[in-house]
Amino acid sequence: MATIYKSFASSDAVQTRTLLHESVPITGAIASGTYNIGKTTTEENIKDFAHGMFQSVYDYPFLSSSANHIFDLTFGYSNQSQLSGASNSQNAKKINLYNEFAQVLAGYDETGSIRRFDRDGDLTTGTKLNECIFLNFARLLTKDEIKKGTFTMYFHTGTALDTYGPAPATLLTASDFGAATDYRVNSPAGEYGILYTSSATPDATGESGIGLIYYQAGVVVLTASVFAKSQNPPAKGVVTTAGGTSTAPNFSTQGATLKGKNTIDATLTGATISANADALRHRLYSVEFDNTTELNSTVYFCRINHNDYNYSANPTYLTGSKIRVKGEKRMNLPVAYPTTVGLYSADRELLAVAKLSEPLKKDPNTELTLRVRLDY
Amino acid sequence: MAFLDNSGDIILDAVLTDTGRMRLAKGDGSFRITSFALADDEIDYSLYINTTGSAYQDLQILQTPVFEAFTNNASSMKSKLISIADPKLLYLPVIQLNEIYSGNSTQKHADGVFVVAVNSDTENKFNTDKIVMYGENPSSDARYVRLDQGLDTTSISPSHAMQASLLETQYAIEIDNRFGTIVASDGTTSRPYSFVDDDDIATYYYSLATDPQFVTENSETSVSVNTQVISGPRGTILQFKVASSIDLVDGSYFDDLGSTKTITDDFGGTDQTSTYKYIDTFVRVQGMTTGYSLDVPVRFIRFQTD
Secondary structure, three states: OOEOOEEOOHHHEEEEEEEEEEEEEEEHHHHOOOOEOOOOOOEOOEEEOOOOOOEEEEOOOOOOOOOOEEEEEEEEEOOOOOOOOOOOOOHHHHHHHHHHHHHHHOOEOOOOOEOOEEOOOOOOOOOEEOEEEEEEEOHHHHEOEEOOOOOEEEEEOOOOOOOOOOOOOOEEEEEOOOOOOOOEEEEOOEEEEEEEOOOOOOOOOOOOOOEEEEOOOOEEEEEHHHHOOOOOOOOOOOOOOOOOOOOOOOOOOOOOOOOOOOOHHHHHHHOOHHHHHHHHHHHEEEEEEEEEEEEEEEEEEEEEOOOOOOEEOOHHHEEOOEEHHHOOOOOOOOOEOOOEEEEEOOOOOEEEEEEOOOOOOEOOOOOEEEEEEEEO | OOOOOOOOEEEEEEEEOHHHHHHHHHOOOOOOOOEEEEEOOOOOHHHOOOOOOHHHHOHHHHOOOOOOOOOOHHHOOOOEEEEOOOOOOOEOOEEEEOOOOOHHHOOOOOOOOEEEEOOHHHHOOOOHHHOEEEOOOHHHOOOOEEEEEEOOOOOOOOOOOOOHHHOOOEEEEEEEOOOEEEEOOOOOOOOOOOEEOOOOEEEEEEEOOOOOOOEEEOOOOOOOOOOOOOOOOEEEEEEEEEEEOHHHHOOOOHHHHOEEEEEEEOOOOOOEEEEEEEEEEEEEEEEOOOOOEEEEEEEEEEEEEO
16 A cells, blocks of 8 residues: 555653753943943933833844844842832832832742742741842843853942943952852742852852842842942842941942942932943943743654555656656666655645755665654 | 664644644634644655665665745645555556546546636537536536546456455545536536635545445456556546636636636537636545545636637
């Protein structure tokens, strides 16, 4: 009996899972400088919203359909922060944003109260991160998750900067050193790691962290105290005192706007979220991480035996009804040259197609196993 | 020490067809891969040179560049490879249109296509000699499409029986479901399509065992050049008519998908001409045993003006 379809045996389909990683470098110039139209005019790839709750960074002027969303940037503090005050600029919004991130990423305690971010991930004790900078990376970049142990962010902590510039000596590193084997799982939003300034700083008590990175959520939570006066060596405590000092670095470049209050605590209380976001972007040197895409595949083993698929229904295969490749000799072996594999349903609908890179020679002397992989 | 040849195990990345994606999106379990087939759409076997050295016979064929996969399910896997246990076959069966079997009942129109009048108004414009099928009232018309299967060679007498393994016992007919449906040559018998894909292509299956109005064995063993197009051993016969869809009866689609043409008719007298809207398409017939396929050209027409 001539046949054109061959059924798969139950063992011919195998499910596999592959983690695909891509390296994602984000140069600070994208966040500050590339599309700057003069020092104080519009940065065309930075999108501010009327609600003023966050700022979006694109890789191209955002009005263009070619622009890709890179990340969002916002600031917030807990209502238990000493910086919280009714007279602060956007005080309610900063608290609301902190709570929104906290309830999604840190969850609730046993009384139903929103947990605050914890510096070392030990929710029962230790220092809480009350004043935070949030970077939400777009799903376009993080895909299924950020690969643990690959995240590094550099930013300036020295004197005020107008725009992106060369790496100065005051460049601070925030990286999830050691997170490939040391991460936390007590978040409702998946796994997270702790950001350190150096691979030497992680320790058992964990009080050297400067932030958290939520791998599946693609969110970085950075304590605002990295910009406080004792930033080098990295701050050990959160921002606890209101008002800047002469030794604290300028965080914002908009001194005039903020009436001279350029330090992080001054800007957190006295400036809008958008102005804070501007200040951070201008301090950003670069961000890099590897993303992860989880590929679920089914591999179909198309087993082609010696007596399978040696003839063709191709119209050029015959002259009249005579097989062209036989050359008038019945004893010559039939031969066919497949270029395509089709995967079919039980009712013979073509569901998937795979192509060979070049024609294969198939005759009764050859057997083939074509492994056709279908990714989901 | 040389490396082992591992070319016998090849990894290919497959892409879902539009139909595959549609079934996956349905989530009703209809996306289930159960079998595979091979095809050689790009290959021109006339490039195979029997008269040269073995190393050069298929050189041009092996150098044929291969296209990327089409995701349109109707555009891929046109010519399939066949598994036949016997490697000594010199002939394979073909499927051919038989336009000589019953005078103008089985002929194409003079335009080289099977013309189908989509409504009664259009049907009434043609006498029988104009060879136009009645799409709205197929039972009122004697015309039909006949396809013969067999070995088209004078080297073997038609008195020999077809090898059983090469006999087409089931056919698949594909037609654009927006335009028409398939009915038997008696004009009344029909059966529902098996499925309609995402491109509105309906597939009908007819088999020798269950659909005698469509598929019969060809018992004619004489050379009979006046009624037979297969010169050698004969297999089965597929006969059908094309009925027009409701959408075509009411004139839909002609403006978007068709054009207009002056056709000789009998409106207002014999051999007059009128303007008709028309849509050209084809009906694909495939033998499910050998995979041999044939496209039957079909033109749907609708009277516009005299």
